Amino acid sequence: MSMTRRELTKLVTRLEAGVPLSPELYARTGNARILGITGPPGVGKSSLIDRLIDELRRQGKTVGVIVIDPTSPISGGALLGDRLRMQRHSDDDGVFIRSLATRHHHGGLTDATPQIIHALDAAGFDIVIVETVGTGQDEVEVAEVADTVVVVLMPELGDEIQRAKSGLMEIADVLVINKSDLMNAGAARQETRRPKQGQRWERPTLRTSAKTGDGITTLCHVADAHHAHLAASGQLAGRRERAARAEVIRLLQSRMTASILCALGASRPQTILSAVAKRKLDPYDAAQKLWVEILGSKNRSHKYVATNSR
Amino acid sequence: MKRPIKVLIAKAGLDGHERGALVVAMGLRDAGMEVVYTGIRNTPEQIVQAAIQEDVNAIGLSSLSGGHMAQFTRVMELLKKEKIKGVLVFAGGIIPDADVKKLKKLGIREIFGPGSSIASIAEFLKKNVRSK
Amino acid sequence: MTERREEPGKFPFARGIHATMYRGKLWTMRQYAGFGTATETNKRYKYLLSQGQTGLSMAFDLPTQIGYDSDDKMALGEVGRVGVAISSLADMEQVFHGIPLDKVSTSMTINATASILLALYLAVADKQGVPWSKVSGTVQNDILKEYIARGTYIFPPAPSLRLIADIVEFCAKEVPGWNTISVGGYHMREAGCTAAQEIAFTLADGIAYVQTCVERGLDVDSFAPRIAFFFNCHSNFLEEIAKFRAARRLWAHIMRDRFGAKNERSMMLRFHTQTAGSTLTAQQPDNNVVRTTIEALAAVLGGTQSLHTNARDEAIALPTEESALLALRTQQIIAYESGVTAEPDPLGGSYYIESLTDQLEQQARGYLNKIDNVGGMLKAIEGGYVYKEIYRAAYEHQKAVEKKEKIIVGVNEFVSEKKLSLKTQKIDPKSEPRRRRELAALRQKRNATKVEKCVGTLERATRSSENLMPIIIDCVRNYVTVGEICKVLRATFGEYRPTHSI
Numbered sequence: 010m011s012m013t014r015r016e017l018t019k020l021v022t023r024l025e026a027g028v029p030l031s032p033e034l035y036a037r038t039g040n041a042r043i044l045g046i047t048g049p050p051g052v053g054k055s056s057l058i059d060r061l062i063d064e065l066r067r068q069g070k071t072v073g074v075i076v077i078d079p080t081s082p083i084s085g086g087a088l089l090g091d092r093l094r095m096q097r098h099s100d101d102d103g104v105f106i107r108s109l110a111t112r113h114h115h116g117g118l119t120d121a122t123p124q125i126i127h128a129l130d131a132a133g134f135d136i137v138i139v140e141t142v143g144t145g146q147d148e149v150e151v152a153e154v155a156d157t158v159v160v161v162l163m164p165e166l167g168d169e170i171q172r173a174k175s176g177l178m179e180i181a182d183v184l185v186i187n188k189s190d191l192m193n194a195g196a197a198r199q200e201t202r203r204p205k206q207g208q209r210w211e212r213p214t215l216r217t218s219a220k221t222g223d224g225i226t227t228l229c230h231v232a233d234a235h236h237a238h239l240a241a242s243g244q245l246a247g248r249r250e251r252a253a254r255a256e257v258i259r260l261l262q263s264r265m266t267a268s269i270l271c272a273l274g275a276s277r278p279q280t281i282l283s284a285v286a287k288r289k290l291d292p293y294d295a296a297q298k299l300w301v302e303i304l305g306s307k308n309r310s311h312k313y314v315a316t317n318s319r
Numbered sequence: 320m321k322r323p324i325k326v327l328i329a330k331a332g333l334d335g336h337e338r339g340a341l342v343v344a345m346g347l348r349d350a351g352m353e354v355v356y357t358g359i360r361n362t363p364e365q366i367v368q369a370a371i372q373e374d375v376n377a378i379g380l381s382s383l384s385g386g387h388m389a390q391f392t393r394v395m396e397l398l399k400k401e402k403i404k405g406v407l408v409f410a411g412g413i414i415p416d417a418d419v420k421k422l423k424k425l426g427i428r429e430i431f432g433p434g435s436s437i438a439s440i441a442e443f444l445k446k447n448v449r450s451k
Numbered sequence: 452m453t454e455r456r457e458e459p460g461k462f463p464f465a466r467g468i469h470a471t472m473y474r475g476k477l478w479t480m481r482q483y484a485g486f487g488t489a490t491e492t493n494k495r496y497k498y499l500l501s502q503g504q505t506g507l508s509m510a511f512d513l514p515t516q517i518g519y520d521s522d523d524k525m526a527l528g529e530v531g532r533v534g535v536a537i538s539s540l541a542d543m544e545q546v547f548h549g550i551p552l553d554k555v556s557t558s559m560t561i562n563a564t565a566s567i568l569l570a571l572y573l574a575v576a577d578k579q580g581v582p583w584s585k586v587s588g589t590v591q592n593d594i595l596k597e598y599i600a601r602g603t604y605i606f607p608p609a610p611s612l613r614l615i616a617d618i619v620e621f622c623a624k625e626v627p628g629w630n631t632i633s634v635g636g637y638h639m640r641e642a643g644c645t646a647a648q649e650i651a652f653t654l655a656d657g658i659a660y661v662q663t664c665v666e667r668g669l670d671v672d673s674f675a676p677r678i679a680f681f682f683n684c685h686s687n688f689l690e691e692i693a694k695f696r697a698a699r700r701l702w703a704h705i706m707r708d709r710f711g712a713k714n715e716r717s718m719m720l721r722f723h724t725q726t727a728g729s730t731l732t733a734q735q736p737d738n739n740v741v742r743t744t745i746e747a748l749a750a751v752l753g754g755t756q757s758l759h760t761n762a763r764d765e766a767i768a769l770p771t772e773e774s775a776l777l778a779l780r781t782q783q784i785i786a787y788e789s790g791v792t793a794e795p796d797p798l799g800g801s802y803y804i805e806s807l808t809d810q811l812e813q814q815a816r817g818y819l820n821k822i823d824n825v826g827g828m829l830k831a832i833e834g835g836y837v838y839k840e841i842y843r844a845a846y847e848h849q850k851a852v853e854k855k856e857k858i859i860v861g862v863n864e865f866v867s868e869k870k871l872s873l874k875t876q877k878i879d880p881k882s883e884p885r886r887r888r889e890l891a892a893l894r895q896k897r898n899a900t901k902v903e904k905c906v907g908t909l910e911r912a913t914r915s916s917e918n919l920m921p922i923i924i925d926c927v928r929n930y931v932t933v934g935e936i937c938k939v940l941r942a943t944f945g946e947y948r949p950t951h952s953i
Contacts, residue, residue, distance in 0.1 A: 014371055014372065015401075015402075018372055018373075018374040019374065021374065022322075022374045025322070026322055056948070059948070080353075081348060081349070083349075084348065084349045084350065084351045085323060085351045086323060086347065086349060086350060086351045086353060086354065087323075087348060087353045087354065088344060088348045088354050089353060089354060089355045089356065089373075090356050092356075092357055092373070093356060093357050093358040093949070094948070094949070096357045096358065096361060096365055096369060097365070097948075099357075099364075099365040099366075099368040099369045099372070100364040100365050100368045105372055106369075106372055107372055107373060108373055110323070191830075220607070220833075221945075332527070332528055332529055333513035333516075333519075333526075333529050333603075334513060334529075334533075334602070335597070335600075335601050335602015335603055336601070336641075337602065337642070337842075338641070338642045338729075338842070338845050341842050341845070341846075342643075342842075342845055342846050342849045345842075345846045346846070358949060359949075360602070362525075384513055384529060384532050384533050385528075385529075385532035385533060385769070386513075386527070386529040388528065389527050389528025389883075390527065390528045413766065413767065413768065415767060415768045432733045432766075432767075433731075433732060433733040433766045434732050434733055434734055434766075434859070434862040436852075436863075437849065437853060438853055
């Protein structure tokens with residue numbers, strides 16, 4: 010490993026706080042395989058990762074894990090409980106687990122997740138696993154950062170599957186029906202087996218049981234196969250390009266949002282906003298006006314930033 | 320944005336009584352902190368490694384089985400060995416007065432016995448955690 | 452309130468399982484004790500028996516409960532802390548030295564390793580020349596609540612249930628006086644659940660055990676009379692009395708209607724009670740004597756078969772001999788001076804008690820239905836339902852206390868500045884290294900060939916469906932240790948990992 014765990018952990022904290030990764034470190038990334046794990050709540054994502062770590066360690070691979078839990082919208086606090094299920098790997102030198110709170114980011118990850126993945130990559134981990142927050146909403150953002158997306162479901166999840174089908178199924182490279190020990194029929198398999206359209210990768214549906222360990226080895230093999238498929242078909246480069254593009258766009262978006270919010274604090278935009286409230290101006294016209302005022306002229310938008318930020 | 324205080328709550332040793340640790344974990348979350356909860360049966364090594372990987376500001380240890388002297392001492396030794404500074408360690412559980420003094424000497428900043436309010440623990444952390 | 456005329460000693464036993472109750476026989480006064488070494492525990496037992504205690508209740512340290520010998524590295528700091536450390540037959544012989552096993556009944560708080568500790572007890576009986584037919588006692592042997600609240604599990608649920616059924620089946624044939632399961636609600640209540648949840652979750656565990664044994668092909672009436680229960684007695688006096696009544700009525704119906712029991716003894720819910728440790732405060736510890744008295748009285752009015760009263764210093768440390776004695780005296784005063792023993796179910800017919808009983812029964816039924824709907828208690832536990840319910844209730848309680856919606860005297864109201872300190876029981880820190888030396892010597896001294904042979908037999912048996920009890924007894928007789936036996940079982944059965952969270 011090219012940095013100590015103390016250095017890595019401090020680096021992650023800085024990234025979480027919005028400090029960017031150094032170009033030197035970024036240059037060292039691109040070697041780790043990124044595995045995204047997503048799915049509705051209660052399907053056993055963390056327990057599955059616990060078992061995956063076992064298997065990957067047996068293969069001699071080092072594993073970095075990012076697990077995400079929601080921030081409470083009321084208190085701003087978070088209970089990060091996923092680690093509990095993998096805590097036995099804590100004192101393994103080849104494993105590094107970090108829990109993150111969403112801090113109000115939507116989409117399944119956190120603001121800094123892409124950067125933290127880079128950090129673990131730069132630190133030399135062979136595999137980086139990212140577990141999304143798992144609150145049951147569409148958490149498709151993971152597809153922007155992962156090479157392989159594993160969508161985890163469980164048997165007897167009727168409604169959840171229906172809901173998940175819309176968003177999650179589209180991003181699944183591998184579908185896992187966990188808790189197969191509870192399964193009494195092939196119903197769940199039938200229900201969820203639908204090949205991804207327009208691609209040559211025939212998305213497999215696997216059964217696993219984090220409880221008994223059944224199916225974990227197969228899952229690892231399938232993930233390997235998927236990665237090999239991406240590499241051989243040239244899609245890996247495409248995915249990484251997409252990931253880079255998404256990351257940069259996201260950074261642009263947050264900058265723009267920040268500067269817009271900043272600019273709105275000035276007195277003229279305030280007048281426009283209150284005109285909307287008083288029904289003297291409609292929202293679309295207001296947005297158009299502000300768009301021109303704030304972003305239409307580079308100089309002026311800079312001026313707003315300069316006067317309002319410190 | 321200022322980073323919320325991040326706390327690790329763990330039970331050392333074999334003791335399985337989780338109520339206190341869990342209630343404190345939930346309470347600190349509601350006090351606006353990010354709480355990593357690692358459940359029961361943690362070895363001192365696992366606790367210290369988790370604290371490093373999570374880069375927490377504070378570690379809360381809970382024990383109701385009387386094994387605290389051996390286990391908490393080991394946690395403090397390991398923190399020292401790993402040269403971890405600036406992480407506040409506090410504890411809770413059934414801990415006799417005589418041991419409280421010894422544990423404080425080891426560097427455990429505060430011991431919250433039965434009947435302690437979560438509000439008092441949260442206040443203590445807010446006051447004493449060195450923000451990063 | 453439904454119009455009903457229930458009588459003590461008659462189905463559904465809401466008013467008690469005996470027609471005469473304490474006029475016929477007082478409850479068993481059974482103080483949970485055991486700490487440090489076998490020698491110290493032996494001394495405390497002899498003392499308690501000499502003071503009029505009528506049954507022994509054995510507390511084990513956590514390594515013993517979780518299947519590690521005292522010299523295992525997992526045992527660090529825990530040896531002899533919350534109970535006595537038992538690693539081999541030598542320790543068990545020492546605990547009962549000079550205590551003939553046909554003259555006492557012994558209740559052991561042991562779950563994951565229950566079959567091994569029972570085997571050790573029976574091996575001691577052999578050594579004393581006491582036939583198993585004259586031995587009586589209880590193993591807690593209730594693993595399900597460990598997954599929820601107390602945490603001394605080792606193996607996953609399925610092999611754990613097999614071990615439990617092995618004990619039930621073995622004792623039905625060989626040790627007829629043994630109570631094979633004590634289904635406990637105590638710890639779930641300590642963890643924070645409500646009275647209605649305590650009834651429901653306890654009975655749901657009981658249903659799971661009965662179901663397991665029935666599925667093994669045992670006749671329900673052959674083992675059900677030997678299943679007992681273990682409840683908490685909390686501070687809400689009237690609610691607790693009603694709780695015991697409601698639990699008895701529900702269980703009687705479950706056994707008759709769900710399992711088709713014919714023998715009335717199968718339908719009778721017999722139980723041990725312990726006053727609530729979680730109501731004890733470290734502040735003003737003498738107040739705990741009063742709390743315990745009120746709780747103990749509720750248990751007696753609720754018709755308990757045996758009782759443990761907590762000592763005032765248990766929120767601070769293990770009880771001293773002095774406070775343990777005061778706790779026993781508390782029971783004796785209720786039994787011999789208060790007069791409440793004159794009439795079975797003396798509060799029966801009180802409007803409030805009867806309607807509370809009905810209410811709790813209804814609420815508990817609601818939870819039982821929910822558990823049935825998710826596919827039974829095993830699934831409810833593994834899915835995290837029970838865990839979440841309990842810790843949510845615990846957190847609500849804490850918030851209520853902090854907002855002073857609930858008053859705890861001496862803690863959030865009527866606080867005194869003066870700190871009252873108690874003398875506390877101390878565990879000798881040198882005993883852990885001493886135990887390590889003793890065990891090393893034992894491993895040298897015993898017959899290695901026999902040990903190897905027994906362990907091999909056990910290893911093979913774990914992979915079959917053979918009853919493990921006789922094989923474990925053979926192991927312990929040859930001084931195979933608790934840790935060594937568990938190592939074999941761990942290898943075959945695997946270890947349980949919690950999958951639920953908050």
